[in-house]
Amino acid sequence: MPVAGWDMEQKQRVAEKSPQAMPRPGGRAARIQAAVFKAVDELKQAGEELTVPAIATRAGVTPSTIYRRWGTLAELLSDVAVRQLRPDAAPPDSGDWRADLKGWLEQYAEEMASEPGRAMIRDVLAADRVDNACACSAYTGQQLDVIRQRALDRGDSPPDTAVLMDRVVAPVIYRILFGRETPGGEYVAGLVAEVLRDGEG
Amino acid sequence: MPVAGWDMEQKQRVAEKSPQAMPRPGGRAARIQAAVFKAVDELKQAGEELTVPAIATRAGVTPSTIYRRWGTLAELLSDVAVRQLRPDAAPPDSGDWRADLKGWLEQYAEEMASEPGRAMIRDVLAADRVDNACACSAYTGQQLDVIRQRALDRGDSPPDTAVLMDRVVAPVIYRILFGRETPGGEYVAGLVAEVLRDGEG
DNA sequence: CTCTAAAAGCAAATTATTTGCTTTAGTGGA
DNA sequence: TCCACTAAAGCAAATAATTTGCTTTTAGAG
Known part of the structure; x- marks a missing residue:
């Protein structure tokens, strides 16, 4: 082994x-x-x-x-893909966390929907390595946490990370994996708008 | 070719x-x-x-x-998996479409989270065949449409299929693919409850 | 400095994949 | 019905990938 x-x-x-x-x-x-x-x-x-x-x-x-x-090659490629999916910087901070969230998701969707992005996701998933797939969503969660923390520091109450994963990240990834066309900017913006409308105190 | x-x-x-x-x-x-x-x-x-x-x-x-x-073997297995993922029956009809939706999603989540289910999803995705992946979400959409149509026939206004895909199907699949533990019954029920609360009338 | 365990190298054996050519099955036209 | 014609299947040889047993190297511990 x-x-x-x-x-x-x-x-x-x-x-x-x-x-x-x-x-x-x-x-x-x-x-x-x-x-x-x-x-x-x-x-x-x-x-x-x-x-x-x-x-x-x-x-x-x-x-x-x-x-x-x-x-196997698949497992090697899975490991390589996870490393490449690791974010290299915190999301930009404009002072407006809602705008930051929207901007981050737009960029995330674009990266993941690109051909290299899709290939990396496929590589991660192809190799039944639970840890690798989990690492990917952990990275995403960490990025969201950074944005949320800024909101909390200002006394705002952003949606939980789990809610954001369900309401904005999951639909984007689902469409990338199972849809014919990639999620566009308006769609992504709509997801963010809705979760902010529904989800804040 | x-x-x-x-x-x-x-x-x-x-x-x-x-x-x-x-x-x-x-x-x-x-x-x-x-x-x-x-x-x-x-x-x-x-x-x-x-x-x-x-x-x-x-x-x-x-x-x-x-x-x-x-x-390649991957493409063959992808074709096989799509066939197996095709639903063999319409969702059961209890007369209460909300209950049907919840029941259907619970069963769907359980099937997809099972080891054979996960393997089939992996097989479908591993072979960069857009048509196969699309067919999977199309099947799911068709099942949802059946439930929605019953609601419409009774004069109710269920959420759009696209909304259901984003709000209930996508989170379940995302968690199966990228999460450490499979989505449980309470979680799934929560997703349905929320989309019904937010999404109707 | 030596000893040891884990991991790397090497090469032979096995298994999978590709390819050129031949054969066969289904289709359309006389 | 019979005769081409085409697309796909069979076959077998050639190539490429993977596995495996054994030897050698390496980093770390005593």
């Missing part, structure tokens, strides 16, 4: 429990994982075929290393 | 345009497709490994037939 590629959260979590249980960040395991992830990115960029042998060659690694660590 | 397995809708659609363009329903193409689909079902039942050679053997067909018709 191969050990999944370690990401930072996992390191964190395990390290808390048993500080001795992790390879050093600069160790071989981490180096190889980085090389493989980079190889996948580069091949994707170059539009080359993503096969385990091709990735292995690019990463300067032997295919059996990848098979033993990740099991 | 392999031609995807024909399903009834496609036949219908093409047949309308050019009555001569389809193989007969009892023709070889249909027979082979049926044999392959059956083979997949049987292997799944038996818990055997699903590989193209295994499916081909079981179907009494040569692997290259499958590769040329479907391209």
Whole structure:
């Protein structure tokens, strides 16, 4: 049973429990994982075929290393996709949290509906790795929490994160995954307007 | 470029345009497709490994037939999953459409959250076949339409199908796909209660 | 500095996929 | 009814991917 590629959260979590249980960040395991992830990115960029042998060659690694660590190409791609889906910055702060929420969702919808975005979601889901899928919604929840916290700091009462996930995130993702056309700006704005109308004290 | 397995809708659609363009329903193409689909079902039942050679053997067909018709195992499994996701009956009619809606959603959530259900959704999505994913939401929409039509017949004004998809179906599917735990009965009932409160008259 | 366990490399064996060519089944026209 | 014609299936050889047993390397512990 191969050990999944370690990401930072996992390191964190395990390290808390048993500080001795992790390879050093600069160790071989981490180096190889980085090389493989980079190889996948580069091949994707170059539009080359993503096969385990091709990735292995690019990463300067032997295919059996990848098979033993990740099991299948799908699981490797799932891990890669989760990393790429991790947000790199907090949502912008305009001072108006409602506008920030609307702006954030518009950008989120656009990114996820793009061809690369759709491919990443597919990759995450294709590999029956519950943790990876959960990480994606956790990232989204964290972004929403940032916006909500600003509202709370100003004494406002924004909808719960769970409500926002149900009312704005879920419909957008559902339409991206199961719909023929991608959710447009008016649609997204409508979702936000409705949840703000219904959901605030 | 392999031609995807024909399903009834496609036949219908093409047949309308050019009555001569389809193989007969009892023709070889249909027979082979049926044999392959059956083979997949049987292997799944038996818990055997699903590989193209295994499916081909079981179907009494040569692997290259499958590769040329479907391209990849993922696409074949996607086609199989869509067929299985097609509802086999209209939602039960108790005379109370609100109760029917709640009951239908509870059963839908349970089915989709089950391990076979999750696998089918994954299979449908894994194969970047927009038509297959769309068919799934179309089936769901049709079921909702049946319930709505009963409400309309009684002079009630149920929420639009699109609203129901956004407010009840999407959150359930989102949680199944991206959540750690499956949506429970209380949660589902809550979604229905809210959309009925917000969305009517 | 050595010892150990985990993970990587290597190569052979197995399995899956692709491909060129041949054969067959269904369709339309004489 | 019979004869082409086309699309799809069969077959088998060639290629590519995956698995596996064994050896070697590496990081970390004593």
